[in-house]
Amino acid sequence: LPGKAEGQAIAYQLIFERPAGEVQFISCSSNQVSFEGSQWGGGRGLFSWHLINGLKGMADTDPEDGEVTIAELYDYVKKNVNRASYDKEAKTYLQTPRYCCTTLDGMVLSQVSKTEKEKLAAILEKGNIDGMTKGGTMLAVNKGGGLEEEIKKAGLEAWYTRYKKAMNADRLIGDSSAYELLKPILTNKKLSKSAVNELKFELSSLLMGDVAKVINVYFTAAQNNNLYTFKYFNTAAQKLIAFKSIADTAYYNPLDVEVNRLFLEGHSYWRSDRTIDQLLSMRKIDSAIALKPQAAYLYNLKGIAHTNLSQHELAEIPFRKAINLAPNWVYPVCNLGLNYTMRGDVDSALKYYHKALQIDSNFQIIYSGLSAIYEYNKQDVDSAVYFIKEGLKVDPMDPYLYTAMGHIYLRQGKYEEALTWYHKGIAADSTVLYPNEGAMQAHVKLGAIDSTNYYVDRMLAMDPDNPVIYESIGNLTAEYHLDSLSYKLFELAVGFDSSRISSWIGFSEAAGKLGLDTVSLGAMIIAYNLDTSNTRSLNGLGHIFYNRGDYETALGYFFKAFTRESNNNVYIHNVGEAGFQMKEYE
Numbered sequence: 337l338p339g340k341a342e343g344q345a346i347a348y349q350l351i352f353e354r355p356a357g358e359v360q361f362i363s364c365s366s367n368q369v370s371f372e373g374s375q376w377g378g379g380r381g382l383f384s385w386h387l388i389n390g391l392k393g394m395a396d397t398d399p400e401d402g403e404v405t406i407a408e409l410y411d412y413v414k415k416n417v418n419r420a421s422y423d424k425e426a427k428t429y430l431q432t433p434r435y436c437c438t439t440l441d442g443m444v445l446s447q448v449s450k451t452e453k454e455k456l457a458a459i460l461e462k463g464n465i466d467g468m469t470k471g472g473t474m475l476a477v478n479k480g481g482g483l484e485e486e487i488k489k490a491g492l493e494a495w496y497t498r499y500k501k502a503m504n505a506d507r508l509i510g511d512s513s514a515y516e517l518l519k520p521i522l523t524n525k526k527l528s529k530s531a532v533n534e535l536k537f538e539l540s541s542l543l544m545g546d547v548a549k550v551i552n553v554y555f556t557a558a559q560n561n562n563l564y565t566f567k568y569f570n571t572a573a574q575k576l577i578a579f580k581s582i583a584d585t586a587y588y589n590p591l592d593v594e595v596n597r598l599f600l601e602g603h604s605y606w607r608s609d610r611t612i613d614q615l616l617s618m619r620k621i622d623s624a625i626a627l628k629p630q631a632a633y634l635y636n637l638k639g640i641a642h643t644n645l646s647q648h649e650l651a652e653i654p655f656r657k658a659i660n661l662a663p664n665w666v667y668p669v670c671n672l673g674l675n676y677t678m679r680g681d682v683d684s685a686l687k688y689y690h691k692a693l694q695i696d697s698n699f700q701i702i703y704s705g706l707s708a709i710y711e712y713n714k715q716d717v718d719s720a721v722y723f724i725k726e727g728l729k730v731d732p733m734d735p736y737l738y739t740a741m742g743h744i745y746l747r748q749g750k751y752e753e754a755l756t757w758y759h760k761g762i763a764a765d766s767t768v769l770y771p772n773e774g775a776m777q778a779h780v781k782l783g784a785i786d787s788t789n790y791y792v793d794r795m796l797a798m799d800p801d802n803p804v805i806y807e808s809i810g811n812l813t814a815e816y817h818l819d820s821l822s823y824k825l826f827e828l829a830v831g832f833d834s835s836r837i838s839s840w841i842g843f844s845e846a847a848g849k850l851g852l853d854t855v856s857l858g859a860m861i862i863a864y865n866l867d868t869s870n871t872r873s874l875n876g877l878g879h880i881f882y883n884r885g886d887y888e889t890a891l892g893y894f895f896k897a898f899t900r901e902s903n904n905n906v907y908i909h910n911v912g913e914a915g916f917q918m919k920e921y922e
Contacts, residue, residue, distance in 0.1 A: 386416040389460070391446045393453030404446045483534050490526035503539070508546065508575060514539055515578045522582070533584070540583040543575045551596065554603065555633065555667070566604045573600035591627060598624035599634060606641045609838040610867045617641050632662035639671055646901065648679050666696040673705055682713045703727030704740050711744060720744060735761040735768040742774045751778045769795060769805065773812055780816045792821070803833035810842050819849045830859075837863045841872055848880065856880060871897040871907070878910060887917040 387409070389395075395404045395412035487496045495517065502514040509515045518539055522532060550572035576597045580590075602620035605613045621638045628634065635658035642651035652675055658668035673688035686709060692702045703723045711720035721744060727737045738761030745754035755778045761771030776791035792809060799805050810825035826843035829836065844859035857880050863873040878893035891914035898907040 383413070383417060386413045386420075389456065390416075392456055393446075393448040394456065394460070396448045396453065402448045402450065403444045404448060406443045406445060409445060483531055486527060486531045490524070492521070492524075492526070495521070499535075503542065508539065508543055509571075509578050515543075515582075518582065536582045536584070540579050543579040544583075544588075547572050547576050547579070547596070547600075550600070554637075566607050569600050569607075570604040573597050573604065576600065595624045595628045595631065595634075598627075599637065602641070603637060606637070606644050609836060609870075611645070611869045612867055614641065614645050618645075630661060632658040632665060632668065635661065636665075636668040636671060639668065639675070643671075643675065643678070648675055651675050664695055666692050666699045666702075669695060670699060670701055670705065673702070677705065677709060677713075682709055685709060698730050700727055700731060700734050700737065703730075704737060707740055707744075717744060717748075733764040735765040735771050737761075738764060739768075739770045739774050742771065742778070746774065746778060746781070749781075751781045754778045767798060769798065769808065772798075773808070776809075776812065777816070780818070788818075801832060803829040803836055803839060806832065807836065807839045807842060810839075810846065814842065814846060814849075819846060822846045823850055823852075834862075835866060837866050837870055837873060840866070841876055844876060844880075848883075853880075853884075869900060871901045871904070874900070875907060875910065878914065882910075882914060882917075887914050890914045891918060 390409045390412040391404055393404070395408045396402065397412065398408055484496070487493060499514055499517045502508075502512065502517060507513045518535060521527065521535065524532070550569060553568075576593060579588075580593050580597075598620045602617045602624065605617035605620065608614060608617075618638070618641050621634060621641060625631070625634045625638070635654040639651045639653075639655035639658065642648070642654065652672065655668045655672045655675060658665070659672065662668070669688055670692040673685045673692060676682075676685035676688065686706070689702050689706050689709075692699060703726055706723040707720040707727075710716040710723065721741065724737050724741045724744075727734060731737075738757050742754045742757035742761065745751075745757060755775060758771045758775040758778060761768070762775065764771075772791050772795045776788055776795070779787040779791065792813070795805060795809055806825045806829035810822050810829060813819075813825060814822040823843070823846035826839055826846050829839040830843050833839065840859050840863035844856045844863065847853075847859060848856035857877075860873060860876045860880060863870065864877060867873070874893050874897035878890045878897065880890075881887075881893065882890035891911065894907065894910040894914050898904070898911050901907060
């Protein structure tokens with residue numbers, strides 16, 4: 337890996353993009369897979385050329401016993417890379433392999449066929465590497481061939497059938513999962529240690545592969561997407577815990593696993609609307625940073641967590657730390673642009689968005705961020721449209737940018753034009769909620785009730801058990817005064833997940849609009865009891881008592897909300913209004 341923190345962050349990202357169970361060769365200078373020169377076997381790089389040849393048998397030298405150990409491979413690669421890169425004039429080696437693994441000298445990495453080794457040696461001696469087939473330049477993974485036979489002898493065929501079925505169905509953790517099936521086998525005396533290790537390796541590779549995919553969603557977060565849920569990241573954390581319990585520490589770095597567990601759990605909880613969960617997220621992230629203080633991706637997440645807590649000034653600090661550690665990673669740079677947007681510092685926001693564009697013009701959030709600034713802050717619709725179109729040139733299948741364009745026309749009252757863009761977003765990716773929401777809004781404005789209901793049903797069908805979907809559409813229908821439908825949707829949302837504060841608040845507000853005062857108060861009290869520090873529920877209770885004419889109780893709740901968020905203009909107004917009413921009626 338390259339020595340600088342920036343290069344390490346990029347290389348770390350590349351590693352996590354690949355499935356587990358593969359070997360990736362990364363060159364020191366370019367951070368790309370090392371397939372540079374035809375002089376090294378049809379396109380393989382210097383390191384991979386000697387490493388693979390060593391694994392295929394050429395490193396089996398001391399002793400020559402049909403096995404390649406780590407010690408043999410280490411010596412073989414170092415000697416041959418040094419020899420190939422020796423500069424006679426400078427009398428120095430231009431390339432010296434460095435290893436970041438524990439050298440368990442006796443560990444066997446591959447079994448060697450004498451015939452294949454002699455065949456490879458003859459090719460190398462002749463120098464006829466251009467004539468090698470593609471298959472001849474690659475290393476096939478040696479898998480134990482006696483596992484199923486050993487399973488049969490142990491009388492575990494029925495168990496193995498269930499185990500493979502769970503693996504094939506991607507039931508890796510949880511009830512009746514491969515992990516739960518494997519645990520009692522780990523101490524089974526009828527199986528050899530090598531057979532148990534093979535079973536452990538296969539499952540641990542799948543677990544780590546799934547975890548890597550989830551972390552990659554974060555590293556390459558070019559756009560907010562449907563994967564950013566508590567369940568998605570928390571399941572990955574549970575898979576990492578399962579991985580840690582079965583994998584051999586010789587094959588992974590325990591520190592990295594612990595850091596990433598904390599990272600995944602922290603990422604899970606920041607999406608919650610409960611303040612207590614958001615603070616738990618921050619503690620997880622801080623614990624990870626304490627273990628790995630030079631990891632840029634952790635500081636970026638800490639900035640996101642502060643943002644979710646409306647702590648925008650505090651969020652700037654970790655975003656800048658992430659940028660200092662990895663200045664060419666676009667994500668924290670873009671986040672700093674968003675941070676300044678939320679703080680009303682438009683010039684600084686534009687500065688960092690344009691800097692992000694210079695780093696990676698494929699990062700789609702930048703275009704929507706720039707478009708929003710020009711439309712909302714500068715009232716420059718032409719520039720807003722320009723940046724959306726620039727983003728669509730980069731990725732003509734981005735549903736979010738089509739949706740953003742639809743919103744511009746919707747706000748201008750051009751509902752048919754808006755629908756055209758929403759339909760393009762749906763055509764690009766029919767699984768994304770936002771263009772469907774936009775189309776529903778346009779049909780509401782056009783007075784097309786049947787079409788409105790069509791899009792509501794369509795969105796609910798996307799994920800019928802997801803309370804976030806019901807809540808999202810509930811908020812949207814409330815905005816357009818479809819109060820009965822909004823009430824029904826929030827009722828379903830709290831039925832699916834009774835711990836979501838925002839769903840209870842929405843349910844309370846919808847009930848209030850329908851004149852269901854007792855239901856409204858009860859729902860808001862539930863939201864408050866879930867998290868007594870949540871300012872939205874405090875403010876909601878204040879409104880309910882204010883509308884009842886109980887200004888003293890209302891003032892108490894409004895003041896509590898204000899003390900927790902003193903820069904919120906709405907809360908300031910509510911305190912003043914309730915105080916004024918109390919003086920009026922004294």
